[in-house]
Amino acid sequence: MVYDAFVLLSFGGPEKPDDVMPFLRNVVRGRGVPDERLAEVYEHYMHFGGVSPINQQCRDLLAALETEFAAHDITLPVYWGNRNWHPMLADTVAQMRDDGIEHALGFATSAYGGYSSCKQYWEDIAAARAHVGPKAPKIAKLRQFHDHPGFVRPNVEAVRSALDTLDAARRASTRLVFTAHSIPVSMAQSAGPTGGRYNAQLEETARLVHAEAAEDLPYDLVWQSRSGPPHIPWLEPDINDHLEALAEKGVTDVVVSPIGFVSDHLEVIWDLDNEAKDTAARLGLGYARAATPGVHPDFVSMVRELVQERTDDRKRPALGTLATWDTCQIDCCPTPVRRGAPR
Ligand SMILES: CC1=C(CCC(=O)O)c2cc3nc(cc4[nH]c(cc5[nH]c(cc1n2)c(C)c5CCC(=O)O)c(CCC(=O)O)c4C)C(CCC(=O)O)=C3C
Numbered sequence: 573m574v575y576d577a578f579v580l581l582s583f584g585g586p587e588k589p590d591d592v593m594p595f596l597r598n599v600v601r602g603r604g605v606p607d608e609r610l611a612e613v614y615e616h617y618m619h620f621g622g623v624s625p626i627n628q629q630c631r632d633l634l635a636a637l638e639t640e641f642a643a644h645d646i647t648l649p650v651y652w653g654n655r656n657w658h659p660m661l662a663d664t665v666a667q668m669r670d671d672g673i674e675h676a677l678g679f680a681t682s683a684y685g686g687y688s689s690c691k692q693y694w695e696d697i698a699a700a701r702a703h704v705g706p707k708a709p710k711i712a713k714l715r716q717f718h719d720h721p722g723f724v725r726p727n728v729e730a731v732r733s734a735l736d737t738l739d740a741a742r743r744a745s746t747r748l749v750f751t752a753h754s755i756p757v758s759m760a761q762s763a764g765p766t767g768g769r770y771n772a773q774l775e776e777t778a779r780l781v782h783a784e785a786a787e788d789l790p791y792d793l794v795w796q797s798r799s800g801p802p803h804i805p806w807l808e809p810d811i812n813d814h815l816e817a818l819a820e821k822g823v824t825d826v827v828v829s830p831i832g833f834v835s836d837h838l839e840v841i842w843d844l845d846n847e848a849k850d851t852a853a854r855l856g857l858g859y860a861r862a863a864t865p866g867v868h869p870d871f872v873s874m875v876r877e878l879v880q881e882r883t884d885d886r887k888r889p890a891l892g893t894l895a896t897w898d899t900c901q902i903d904c905c906p907t908p909v910r911r912g913a914p915r
């Protein structure tokens with residue numbers, strides 16, 4: 573297959589106070605998220621002046637990728653389009669068409685399977701192409717990368733660095749806590765071709781990072797950033813409840829590693845660096861949050877390698893045992909039922 577462009581696919585985030593509400597409405601359209609929850613999340617963004625770091629993190633990743641591609645004789649032009657905020661993917665796809673692009677490779681800023689983390693990016697691509705109409709370029713999404721060494725290694729390093737900031741004398745009562753975005757239980761059950769893939773991949777990533785970073789410590793995988801209406805079950809326990817349970821058991825210190833995310837965006841800097849950190853302080857727990865991959869050189873090389881897998885049929889590194897593939901089944905990760913007006 574001959575590809576003629578690379579496109580970064582991401583979530584998008586507000587970059588000024590006036591962006592916040594319209595951004596949030598884009599995220600939750602038809603999802604039944606209560607107004608009270610939205611008002612709370614609005615305040616999280618306003619705490620940072622209405623600016624999410626995620627767009628700048630995408631710009632930084634793009635800049636690093638341009639350098640990385642050039643160093644490896646990859647001549648694909650680089651584009652970027654988001655699901656929920658500017659640059660919106662539909663505008664990017666229109667630009668790509670104007671530039672004569674016919675078939676691009678897309679990299680989504682999420683390592684895992686499931687509706688929000690994988691399938692919805694395929695839907696974003698389809699919607700953007702439909703919006704642009706005839707001559708819209710095809711976009712082939714690169715595979716999930718939860719067990720790629722270029723994703724695991726930066727997480728291992730980050731956990732080690734975070735551990736180094738805690739009191740070594742209390743190592744015997746220190747615990748490693750991996751977190752990912754909670755999702756509705758129904759979405760977790762229907763993730764991937766046979767279900768349960770989001771959890772299975774996260775469990776594998778946690779196991780791989782734990783084995784390399786701190787095999788002597790006990791560890792858990794828990795959830796953060798729950799959204800949605802309260803009567804719908806989401807994955808539990810929440811990180812904050814889990815910290816309470818750990819403190820009761822005699823744990824004195826925690827390293828929190830957000831393996832569910834690839835950059836330190838708002839769900840990380842608010843939900844972990846403010847909320848969970850406050851919970852830990854109230855409980856008297858030592859607390860260190862491990863960094864996400866961001867623009868770690870191994871992570872940047874991983875994206876380049878994922879491109880090369882598709883252009884020159886090279887080996888596909890995988891540390892775990894869960895298979896990955898290039899094109900998902902059409903009926904995997906079903907779209908949750910939307911309420912109210914369609915998009
Ligand atoms: C699995 C998953 C990832 C990881 C995979 C990936 O990265 O794609 C992720 C990432 C992110 N989630 C983000 C922000 C939000 N997520 C929300 C709501 C939701 N997330 C969900 C799932 C996920 N979300 C779900 C099932 C909902 C319910 C509504 C719906 O079904 O869609 C809401 C609504 C308000 C609320 O929180 O209630 C916001 C504002 C940001 C941007 C941060 C920034 O601005 O820096 C990022 C990267």
Ligand SMILES: [Fe+2]
Nearest residue numbers: 753797799839
């Ligand atoms: Fe989210």
